[in-house]
Amino acid sequence: MNIGITCYPTYGGSGIVATELGLELATRGHEVHFVTYANPIRLDPDIPRIHYHEVEVSNYPLFQYPPYCLALASRMAEVAEAYELDVLHVHYAIPHSVAAMLAQQMVAPRRRLPFITTLHGTDATLVGTDRSFYPITKFSIEKSNGITCVSDYLRRQTEEVFGVPNEIRVIKNFVNCELYHPDNEKKGAAHYAPAGEKLLIHLSNFRPVKRVQDCVRILAEVRKSVPAHLLMVGDGPERGPAEYLARQLKVERHVSFLGKQNHVERIIPLAHVLLMPSDLEAFGLVSLEAMACGVVPVATRVGGVPELITDGEDGFLEKVGDIEGQAARVVALLTDDELHYRMAKTGRWNAAERCCPDKIIPKYEQYYRDVVNS
Numbered sequence: 001m002n003i004g005i006t007c008y009p010t011y012g013g014s015g016i017v018a019t020e021l022g023l024e025l026a027t028r029g030h031e032v033h034f035v036t037y038a039n040p041i042r043l044d045p046d047i048p049r050i051h052y053h054e055v056e057v058s059n060y061p062l063f064q065y066p067p068y069c070l071a072l073a074s075r076m077a078e079v080a081e082a083y084e085l086d087v088l089h090v091h092y093a094i095p096h097s098v099a100a101m102l103a104q105q106m107v108a109p110r111r112r113l114p115f116i117t118t119l120h121g122t123d124a125t126l127v128g129t130d131r132s133f134y135p136i137t138k139f140s141i142e143k144s145n146g147i148t149c150v151s152d153y154l155r156r157q158t159e160e161v162f163g164v165p166n167e168i169r170v171i172k173n174f175v176n177c178e179l180y181h182p183d184n185e186k187k188g189a190a191h192y193a194p195a196g197e198k199l200l201i202h203l204s205n206f207r208p209v210k211r212v213q214d215c216v217r218i219l220a221e222v223r224k225s226v227p228a229h230l231l232m233v234g235d236g237p238e239r240g241p242a243e244y245l246a247r248q249l250k251v252e253r254h255v256s257f258l259g260k261q262n263h264v265e266r267i268i269p270l271a272h273v274l275l276m277p278s279d280l281e282a283f284g285l286v287s288l289e290a291m292a293c294g295v296v297p298v299a300t301r302v303g304g305v306p307e308l309i310t311d312g313e314d315g316f317l318e319k320v321g322d323i324e325g326q327a328a329r330v331v332a333l334l335t336d337d338e339l340h341y342r343m344a345k346t347g348r349w350n351a352a353e354r355c356c357p358d359k360i361i362p363k364y365e366q367y368y369r370d371v372v373n374s
Helices: 013-027 069-081 093-107 134-143 150-162 212-222 239-248 285-292 323-335 336-357 358-371
Strands: 001-004 031-036 050-054 087-091 116-118 144-148 200-202 228-234 255-259 271-275 296-300 316-318
Touching: 001 013, 001 069, 001 093, 013 031, 013 050, 013 087, 013 116, 013 285, 013 358, 031 069, 050 271, 069 093, 087 093, 087 316, 087 358, 093 116, 093 134, 116 134, 116 358, 134 150, 144 150, 144 358, 200 212, 200 285, 212 228, 212 239, 212 271, 212 323, 228 239, 239 255, 271 285, 271 323, 285 296, 285 336, 296 323, 296 336, 323 336, 336 358
Parallel strands: 001 031, 001 087, 031 050, 087 116, 116 144, 200 228, 200 271, 228 255, 271 296, 296 316
Antiparallel strands: none
């Protein structure tokens, strides 16, 4: 098939999932066309059957805000006609589903162009519920020829918030278990923890919903019992406050802020425990990546996270904001090698068994066929 994919080409989970999906589809023989304003961070355009089409946005002085949605729709329509796309697959509703709907109408006199919208979380639970965006988000979702989301929780939320009558198919996130795998020797850990401290890791876009400062508080609490060092991977508005808090709590020497990283699969396996103290996660892709790497997640019992992490089996779930509770789980994992080994092994097995590409990608392929042939 000829498949068009549009996503945010940045470090958020939706862009990562879309990029990895495109790469997997290309290895299965599909022609995949990415249409977005920048090359997605994990995308190598030199890979066979992967094509990148940049969206150029005019900076004409009349426009206070560049009309990206309109430029995107025009580019989608051009690519669809030039490369005879069978389907458009857009990730994150705003503004991508709106642009896909416009592109569909632009090419309608000459060809059918169905589009699928995949909801990833905040596009349905936060951005889409904003009064300014709610009507257009609801409209574009309902006009989609297919709708998927990444968890049962998100499907329920979408049905409740938007009252969408369409079928919403749940296709959960996946992880490439050949790329994301354990490093039992953790050779590179000494670079960050030369004294042999065990590593904790947090990865996110450092938005308030991720509760980045909680990670620093957890580290400070953990260090009362066991030596530990925290790797903070990513960037965003909460980085500055987190750095300031680390100084306040006198743990700044025990935290490494690494900024945005293109190859997190090389960093995650160095850690023993992942911290994911979020207010809300529709799925929690980073916890799946950590499990595949044999890193045990300590997360919050929110959103779709309990669909992935089984508390006490392959990770721990605590209440949002319960610093002491989360720190206690981390201390247990860092001081009980047998416990850590058992949970790390179980997490790796569950990730590979339930969420490897061979289990998930065929579901997308079947859905494409269903939508195209409907």
